[in-house]
Amino acid sequence: MENFNIPQAYHTREQALVKHSLLQSYLEKLMLIMGAASQSRSGVELCYVDCFAGPWQDESEAMESTSIAISLRTLAACRLKLEKHGYRVKMRALYIEQDASAYARLERYLNKSTPRTIKSSCLKGDFVQLRADILRWVGNGPFCFFFVDPKGWTEVGVSTLEPLLRRPKSEFLINLMYDFVNRTMSIGDRKADMAELLGEPLDLEGLSPKERESRIVQTYRRNLKLRLPSSNPRFPPRAAHVQVLDPQKNRTKYHLVYLTSHPRGVIEFKLISEPVEKLQQMVRARNKASRKQEITGTGDLFGAESFFNSDAGHAGAAEVDRFWHTYLKKGPKTIDTHAFATILEDTDWFESDLDESLMRLIKAGKVTNLSADATRRTRHPLHYAGQGETLKWTGPD
Numbered sequence: 511m512e513n514f515n516i517p518q519a520y521h522t523r524e525q526a527l528v529k530h531s532l533l534q535s536y537l538e539k540l541m542l543i544m545g546a547a548s549q550s551r552s553g554v555e556l557c558y559v560d561c562f563a564g565p566w567q568d569e570s571e572a573m574e575s576t577s578i579a580i581s582l583r584t585l586a587a588c589r590l591k592l593e594k595h596g597y598r599v600k601m602r603a604l605y606i607e608q609d610a611s612a613y614a615r616l617e618r619y620l621n622k623s624t625p626r627t628i629k630s631s632c633l634k635g636d637f638v639q640l641r642a643d644i645l646r647w648v649g650n651g652p653f654c655f656f657f658v659d660p661k662g663w664t665e666v667g668v669s670t671l672e673p674l675l676r677r678p679k680s681e682f683l684i685n686l687m688y689d690f691v692n693r694t695m696s697i698g699d700r701k702a703d704m705a706e707l708l709g710e711p712l713d714l715e716g717l718s719p720k721e722r723e724s725r726i727v728q729t730y731r732r733n734l735k736l737r738l739p740s741s742n743p744r745f746p747p748r749a750a751h752v753q754v755l756d757p758q759k760n761r762t763k764y765h766l767v768y769l770t771s772h773p774r775g776v777i778e779f780k781l782i783s784e785p786v787e788k789l790q791q792m793v794r795a796r797n798k799a800s801r802k803q804e805i806t807g808t809g810d811l812f813g814a815e816s817f818f819n820s821d822a823g824h825a826g827a828a829e830v831d832r833f834w835h836t837y838l839k840k841g842p843k844t845i846d847t848h849a850f851a852t853i854l855e856d857t858d859w860f861e862s863d864l865d866e867s868l869m870r871l872i873k874a875g876k877v878t879n880l881s882a883d884a885t886r887r888t889r890h891p892l893h894y895a896g897q898g899e900t901l902k903w904t905g906p907d
Contacts, residue, residue, distance in 0.1 A: 514792050514814070519575035523567055524757035524793045525764070526575065531789055532752055532766060533657060533683065534580050535782045540681065541588040543778070544653050545599040553598025555652040558585060559644060561637050562660045563605035564612050565619070573619055577657060578605060586625035604647050605632045606640060637665055641673045652679070659685040663694075668709035668733045675737035675769070682769040686730060686751075688723065688762045695726070709733025727751060727765050734769055744848065748776045748855050752783050753823075755790060757797055773851030777861070784860045787823035795819070825859045830867035833857065834877060838903035842880060846898030865890055868901075876905025 520527040541556055548554035558581055565576040573579045585601045592599045605620065607613040613634045624630040631647065633640055637660070648654045656674055658666055666684050674680070691707065694700050695714060705711040708729045714722050731749040738747035752766045768779050795817035837843065837853075845853075853864065868891040871877040872884050881899035884891040893899055 514796065516793060516796055517575065519568055519570070524797065525754050526567070527793060528754050528786060528790045529659070529685070529766060530575070530577065530580050532782065532786045533577060534584050535786065536683070536768075536779055537581060537584050537655065538588055539778050539782060540655060540775075541585065541601070542591065543774070545588065545592040545597050546595070548597065548599075553600060555600045555602070557648050557652045557654040558601070558603045559648065559654060559656045560603070560605045561644070561656060561658045562665070563607045563616055563632070565615055566612065566661075572623075573615075577659065578616065578619060579623070581657070582624060582628060582630065585628050589627050600629075601627070602629045602631070602652070604644065605630070606637055606644065607632065607634060608636050610634075638670060645673065645677060648677070654680045656680060656682045658682060660687075663687045663690050663707060664703070667707045668730070668737065669706060671734070672737045675734065676739060678739050681775060682734075682767075684734070684767045684769070686727065686765045686767055688726070688764050689756070691726065692723070692762075695722075709736070723762060727767070731767060734767065738769060738771060740771060745771050745773070747771050748773065748851060750776050750779050750783070750855060750858070752786060755794065757793055758801075773848045776851040776855055777847065780854050780861060784823075784862060787860075788820075791819055791822050823860075825857070825863045827867065827870070830859065830863050831871060834864075834867055834871055834901075835903060835905070838877065838901055839907060842900050842902040844898050844900045845892060845894050846896070847894055849898065850892075850894040865892070868892055871905070874905070876903065878902045878904045 516524055516527065537558070544556055545554060560577055560581060563576075563578055565573050565578055568575045581603060585603060589599055589601050603624075605616055607616050613632070616632055620630045620632055633643060633647075654677070658671065660666060663686065664670075666686060671682075671684070675682070691704070695704050695712070701711065708726065710729065710733060712725065712729055714725060717725060731751065735747035735749050740746050748770050750768045752768075754763050754766060755761065756763045768775075770776060770779070792814070795814040798817040799814040843849070854861065857864075868877060868884070872879065872891055878884075878901070879891060879899055880902055882893065892901065
């Protein structure tokens with residue numbers, strides 16, 4: 511925290527730093543996993559589509575703080591790493607933009623700065639009108655990751671996204687502009703628009719702000735998942751999300767909603783989300799320290815460290831302990847990758863919160879790992895990979 515500074519390009523738009531950190535980290539992990547998974551001698555083709563590319567709020571020629579530059583840099587690094595390990599991978603990237611001036615900058619940048627190992631393309635026009643063109647560009651064979659990050663919310667309605675959601679071999683990261691949505695939900699003549707966005711009408715009467723936010727996001731996630739193809743009951747559609755806060759205020763700016771059909775996707779996404787949450791809290795701490803300096807003329811003795819909240823975004827210890835009691839009280843349960851992904855999806859907690867709880871409960875004699883001596887493990891008391899492991903509640907009911 512001591513040496514952390516917000517990059518100049520993200521000043522006044524710090525939420526974009528959090529978003530881009532998540533995009534870069536997960537895109538890298540995803541492309542490496544998918545590239546290494548191919549058994550074909552002819553290699554594998556992987557695609558990336560940025561449905562609202564911009565560029566926005568970065569006037570530099572290098573555009574380092576845009577999703578365009580970040581994605582191309584990440585794809586090129588992944589391809590090089592895979593190539594060094596003997597994997598043959600073809601990577602393509604498509605960028606969509608409607609605004610004429612932004613599109614002109616986008617086209618110039620791609621022509622000049624696309625890494626030679628990546629094939630990039632761009633389309634000018636309205637995303638909704640270009641959905642069929644996007645799907646034709648991707649084709650039927652490749653795996654594709656869609657980044658859907660509009661300035662507003664009308665373009666991410668469930669039915670609007672459905673043509674893309676129906677495509678097999680795809681994952682999505684969708685920006686739900688919660689701040690706009692929350693304010694619009696209460697406007698009487700916009701309820702039909704909100705139902706279109708979320709996939710169904712929603713009654714939020716009497717809910718607290720926290721309950722209201724959870725209901726909106728969970729409804730959106732559920733209805734998005736219903737549109738994903740699922741031919742194998744072992745691999746149902748799954749979703750997770752990251753809450754991105756307003757960098758200056760104590761309220762949500764947007765939610766980055768993730769969709770996949772593989773349990774490992776949820777696990778990896780949640781693993782990456784934890785350091786992103788830490789980054790978010792560092793950004794907020796730095797901003798609070800700067801505001802205090804501006805208002806009082808004096809800084810805090812311990813600087814931004816005094817404002818850093820290490821518990822933010824994490825579940826409370828007692829709450830997670832109660833979860834394990836409820837989950838295990840009816841008898842031993844074997845928890846493999848599928849089961850653990852479901853736990854993460856249902857709770858929206860970090861894996862570290864669940865691990866720390868199990869460590870406490872095992873040490874207290876309330877949980878026993880029937881598959882291994884978990885008392886000898888210092889970080890991960892449950893190994894869910896492969897066949898998984900069986901846990902039993904051995905504490906009082």
